[in-house]
Amino acid sequence: MYRTMAEGGKDAELQKNLLHQHEEKHFMAGEIVRDIIMGVSDGLTVPFALAAGLSGANAPSSIILTAGLAEVAAGAISMGLGGYLAAKSEADHYFREQKREEDEIIKLPDTEAAEVAEILAQYGLEPHEYGPVVNALRQKPQAWLEFMMKFELGLEKPDPKRALQSALTIAIAYIVGGIAPLLPYMFIPIASKATLASVGLTLVALLFFGYTKAHFTGNKPFQSALQTALVGAIASAAAYGMAKAVA
CATH class of the missing domain: 1.10.287 (Helix Hairpins)
Structure with a gap:
């Protein structure tokens, strides 16, 4: 039997109601989050490594x-x-x-x-x-x-x-x-003390950033936090060691 136009309209309305009731929650700001992650991760590690390197060369604050x-x-x-x-x-x-x-x-x-x-x-x-x-x-x-x-x-x-x-x-x-x-x-005018404070503050920031990043990327929060902090620590340690070796 052919369905009438009224029946077709009822089906369309039913489907519309079902879709309205079932609202899928997808994260739609992936590109923005990717840009933020890229900017913050580099912003934390590069200046941190530079400051550590200059500190290793005994530069003033x-x-x-x-x-x-x-x-x-x-x-x-x-x-x-x-x-x-x-x-x-x-x-x-x-x-x-x-x-x-x-x-x-x-x-x-x-x-x-x-x-x-x-x-x-x-x-x-x-x-x-x-x-x-x-x-x-x-x-x-x-x-x-x-x-x-x-x-x-x-x-x-x-x-x-x-x-x-x-x-x-x-x-x-x-x-x-x-x-x-x-x-x-x-x-902090004394570079050595400022460097220690910078290390502590940056590591805390890296841990927090890594943990927050995992919330948006779906990774394990604590694992992401440790990995992010480890990358920053390696970068700064390498810069500090190279500066000490040259100075």
């Missing part, structure tokens, strides 16, 4: 602080610019591939339709099941293009604000991370 702040400024600009260029390159790549795919849909529609069928067949669909989908997409060029971009090329349309957002996020995160190892040098 004022010199260490000046050099550290200069590095934080330069690092924030460099990291931010790198994030901007990376996001811009991803966007440029997406639109180049989109133009190429659009041309292929216009010039080689049968070939592209066969590729759609092949993609759907990989999900276990039979020809009589994916055939109507292929035909429907051929009637909707924009949907067809978006399907090919996502399922054939694995590309998501980039946010036009992504490049600038990435640059600012990484730069600010780098500054926030970079200030922590330098704080003791702002208040």
Whole structure:
């Protein structure tokens, strides 16, 4: 028996209600978190290693602080610019591939339709099941293009604000991370004492950062905290040892 339009409408309304009741909770700010992690991790370790190295060379607190702040400024600009260029390159790549795919849909529609069928067949669909989908997409060029971009090329349309957002996020995160190892040098004039305070403060910051990072990445919190602190400790120890050897 054929279903009436009223029955179809009721089914659509039922599906809508079910979707509303079942709200999946997915973390949607992955790119921002990635930028923050990148900025803070480098901000904590690089100025920390620089300060430790200068301390190993017996530099006074004022010199260490000046050099550290200069590095934080330069690092924030460099990291931010790198994030901007990376996001811009991803966007440029997406639109180049989109133009190429659009041309292929216009010039080689049968070939592209066969590729759609092949993609759907990989999900276990039979020809009589994916055939109507292929035909429907051929009637909707924009949907067809978006399907090919996502399922054939694995590309998501980039946010036009992504490049600038990435640059600012990484730069600010780098500054926030970079200030922590330098704080003791702002208040303690004796370099050796300031270095000990910097080591303690930075290790605590690394442990906290590693623990917090695990919350967003799904890793084990304590393991992540220890790994992050270990990387920072190795970097600073290497810089301090090299400076001592040269001085």
